[in-house]
Amino acid sequence: MMRLAATILVLLEVTVMALGQEVLVRERPRQGQLSLSSPLSPFAFVEEVGKWVRLTFKGKPVWQYNYGVAAPPGAGELNATSGFLHPVWSPNGAIVTDWGPQDHYHHRGIFFAWTKTKWGKLAPDFWNLFAGSGRTRFEAFERLELHSDKAVMIVRHVWHARKDNEWVPVVSERWTVVTYLPESDEPDYWVFDLTTELVNVTDEPLEVEEYRYGGLGYRGARAWLDKTKREVMTSEGKTLADADATDARWVLQGGLVDGQWAGLTLMDHPSNLAFPCRLRVADSFPYVGFAPMRKMSFVMQPKEPMRLRYRIVVHASKPTQKQLEEMWHEFQKSSK
Numbered sequence: 517m518m519r520l521a522a523t524i525l526v527l528l529e530v531t532v533m534a535l536g537q538e539v540l541v542r543e544r545p546r547q548g549q550l551s552l553s554s555p556l557s558p559f560a561f562v563e564e565v566g567k568w569v570r571l572t573f574k575g576k577p578v579w580q581y582n583y584g585v586a587a588p589p590g591a592g593e594l595n596a597t598s599g600f601l602h603p604v605w606s607p608n609g610a611i612v613t614d615w616g617p618q619d620h621y622h623h624r625g626i627f628f629a630w631t632k633t634k635w636g637k638l639a640p641d642f643w644n645l646f647a648g649s650g651r652t653r654f655e656a657f658e659r660l661e662l663h664s665d666k667a668v669m670i671v672r673h674v675w676h677a678r679k680d681n682e683w684v685p686v687v688s689e690r691w692t693v694v695t696y697l698p699e700s701d702e703p704d705y706w707v708f709d710l711t712t713e714l715v716n717v718t719d720e721p722l723e724v725e726e727y728r729y730g731g732l733g734y735r736g737a738r739a740w741l742d743k744t745k746r747e748v749m750t751s752e753g754k755t756l757a758d759a760d761a762t763d764a765r766w767v768l769q770g771g772l773v774d775g776q777w778a779g780l781t782l783m784d785h786p787s788n789l790a791f792p793c794r795l796r797v798a799d800s801f802p803y804v805g806f807a808p809m810r811k812m813s814f815v816m817q818p819k820e821p822m823r824l825r826y827r828i829v830v831h832a833s834k835p836t837q838k839q840l841e842e843m844w845h846e847f848q849k850s851s852k
Contacts, residue, residue, distance in 0.1 A: 540662040547583075552660050559667035559695065561660055571667055571695055578695060578706050578830075579604045581669065582625075583654040588616020595645045599654040599673040599691075600627040607703045608832035610778035612770070614735045619801050622646060623735035626828070628689070628712050629675070630809070631730035634723040635686055640677035642687075643730055649678050652689070665697040686722060687816070688715045706830040707843075709850075713823050716816040726813045728761070729796040729805060732826055734782055736802030737773045745772040746802055747779075749837065750795065751844065760797040761810065766844050767795055769804045770834060777834050782806060783827035783847050789814065 540554040550563035562570045567584040570577055579601050587596035595616065602625025603611040613625040622645040629652050631643040640650030652675050661668035675687035695708035710732075716722045724730070740746035748756040750764040759767065770779020782804065784793045790808035797804045806826070808814070816822060827847040829840075 538664075542660045543658075545657050545660060550657065550660065552662060554662045556664055557662035557667065558664075558697065559662055561662075561667070561669070569669070571669070573695075573698065573706075574701060576607065576609075577603070577605045579693075579708070581671070581693070583657075583671070585653065588621050590618070591616055591621035592646070594648050595621045597622075597624060597645055597652065599652055599671070599689075600624040601693075602626070604780065604828075604830055606773075606778035606780075606830050606832045607698070607706060608776055608778060610737070610773040610776055610832075612737050612773065612778050612780045612830060614738045614802070617735070617738060617741075617801070620735070620803070623733065623803060625735060626710070627652075627733050628691075629730065629733070630722075630724050632725045632727040632809070634725065635677055635718070636720045638677055638679060640675075640686065642675050643733075650686075651676050651678075651683065655688075658690070667695045669693045684718075686716065686718055688717050689713070704832050705835070708828050709847075710826045710828060711823065713821055714816065715821045716818050719818050721818065722816040724809050724814050724816065727807070727809050729807050730809050731793070731805060731807045732782065732824075733803065733805040734769065734780065736769045736780070736804070737771070737778070738802075739773045740769070740771050740802035743800075747771050748797055748804065749840075751792075751841070753837070756797065756799070759795055759804075760799065761794060763792045763794050763811070765792045765848075766840055767797070767804050767806075768831075768835070768840060769797075769802060770831060771802075777832075779831045779834065781829040781831070781835070781840060781843075783829070783844050785825040785827070786848050788824050788826075789822070 550569040553560035570580040602613045602615040604613045629642040642650035655672040658670040673689040676683035690713040692711040749768045766783040768781040790811040793806040794810035
């Protein structure tokens, strides 16, 4: 029995050659098989079994992906969820995300969901979990990869609609998160790409109606509830005072966390639906996001895939408009 288990693990983890470089790949890992390191890579995956997997760079935490279903303290069972990034750390160690604040228990770090939808006779809300009509959940890991210059995680989610007393699968979602080697061992920022691939797995169209938020959401650090510690900047020169409901190629939210500046920039890709996307920038709490349905309604036809690409830059010091423009132009050149 022990020999069989060892054989299975060997099959799951292989070192392959890609573009002349050795890559450590673990295929279809399950809980308890997510910790992964290699002398070939400065990155490593570290698992808390049943809860999360964390990416580190030379021992420093970069982001944490939560696969275990859990609810924030005091939030109630309906707000239990999984399949999101939190915490996300800046290179200076500051946490720039939040999960389950009392004003919005359903806000969960960096996450993705539709809000106002129609599916047959139902109107599932996959965003506001407390409504009890829709939810998003982690389903399975497809692959972990450690390269000399990047780390890759590929996972699947399932979106359920509540039909009578059952949760029915409506959308299959596949996340690919690619984190790139920073410029130095003491970097000023991390860069990772998040690609989501969505498929309506039913025989009924899923209509996504116009609404003021939904899509890619980012709940910022709890310290930024104090507006004197929070700032917003967009590609079009907008700030916290006037960024909401405007279109942007990128949006930065940052400010003071434990006495040091940290922030996170979301970047939209030209291939995405409704590019440049319309923003939701909340005034009284630190939330920003790209909301394509704020610009247009659309329909997810059965079995037709939708692909959306984003770049996320996590800063340890405040970048300039010029620096962010240069980063976005590099992102928009990429096609994979």
